[in-house]
Amino acid sequence: MLNRREPLFWISLSCGLVVLAFITLPLVKMISGPTAATMRQTIVDPEVRRSIWLSLYTAGAAALIAVAIGTPFAYLLARRDFPGKKLVEGIIDLPIVIPHPVVGIALLSLVGRNFWVGRLLHELGVRLMGSVSGIIMVLTFVGLPFYLNAAREGFAGVSPRLEAVARSLGASGRQTFFLVTLPLAWRSLLAGIIMCCARAISEFGAVVIIAYHPMIAPVLIYERFESFGLKYSQPVAVWLIFLCLTLFLLLRLVSPAPRPAAR
């Protein structure tokens, strides 16, 4: 046990304080920076509104895609062992470890007209460069691993025996999933959605390569900083943080309360 009389306790405590200060001070400084008047001025600016809305909307769309294609796959990963599973899980984590601009460049080389995928999309009329679809593609790429991992953990936490019992009682595989597995894994899936959204909203490096315009909020913040300086970029950043926190809090609030845990 860490005792107050031991030097280690004081070292650990001071390290903890440094970490907390390091994380909170810049944020507090930034949030307390702009006056109420500038904040008001910023939010009535149509360009700011458009970019924040675009950020929220594209991140939400990325999370929806992640849920749609990630949920069945996460369930498979949680329930079945197969040769090469570790490799598959490693591939899923790749978007987390690849530097962001590299992600942008990699996606660009795929959807550019020099590659058949890009040519095919072009012929189908899908434009990814400098478009909302392009932004959503990038955000899905970077956000997907967070949802997949959380969902897989959530499904793995539901005992296969509960599903076996449900099947033995007459529920089909689909009914079992919606009546037993999903209600029990729901909180993990929600945590995954929030992580995926949060990661998508914070993406900058990959987005600027695929779509500088239309401008998502991080790109606008960067542009205002480059062109006009700190004072003009700060209020946009504060609004973005404020709206994101409110949204995530709401998501947490609407999620059902946990039942008493089984022994």
Next chain:
Amino acid sequence: MISIRNLSVDLGDFQLRDLSLEIASGEFFILMGPTGAGKTILLEAIIGLVPVAGGEIFLDGDRITHLPPEKRQIGIVYQDYALFPHLTVRENIAFGRRFQAAAGVKNSELPADLLATLELEPLLSRYPGTLSGGEQQRVALARALAVSPRVLLLDEPLSALDPRFREELRHYLRLLHRQTGTTFLMVTHDFAEALALAERLAVINRGRLEQAGTPEEIFRQPAAWKSTWAGKWNWNGAASPSAPRISFSAPTPWWPPASRTLLPAGSAASPPPASTTRWRSRSPT
């Protein structure tokens, strides 16, 4: 009746090889064997959770070998209860009844006789997490029997309970078996449990059937398997008060010659005549 013919299951580490077994309708049948013998795999094959590599399983003459679990009408009760933690006791017990609407069962009504037998009325609005182990296992039994399964599989239903609940549950099992006339197939590695409950039993080891018969037959005619792995047997249950006390030391033959004296008078090895006639008469075979 359940008829298992030359069943083989291959799960890599665990295997069943060419196993044949017949279980009569309404019978209380117990499967015994050491840990890793393949008892649970056999249950999972019967209920349809593991792929069958060879052989067939028949239930009352219907081939069910490759039917999905929800079409087999076979219930299961696990050692760890496996109650749905997000549902109340009432919702747990009613869970399977909604899928039987076609069969004319009103899913809102719980079977009153089952609730009364298991003394569950006071618990109906509680969540599984707030119940004791014994209570949870009673709920699991009610949930499985509420859909009137053709067979109830019990995977070591008593071994997670502490001794006082174990005796209580044994009482409920006997009572439910007699009342419902359902075929019970129970897995245990507990010798005393087998003696107290089984009408017939089978011993499996390393994926093979070693012996099957009434408890008396099996314990009077020890086969070769006993000397090979009886030393590893888990004797926990033999210490419970109502069970016959059996002392065992590895080097001596595990079953003493005077075996008959170990079967207590009136034990479940010789079931009461009333229940016997009842389930025999219900037998469709």
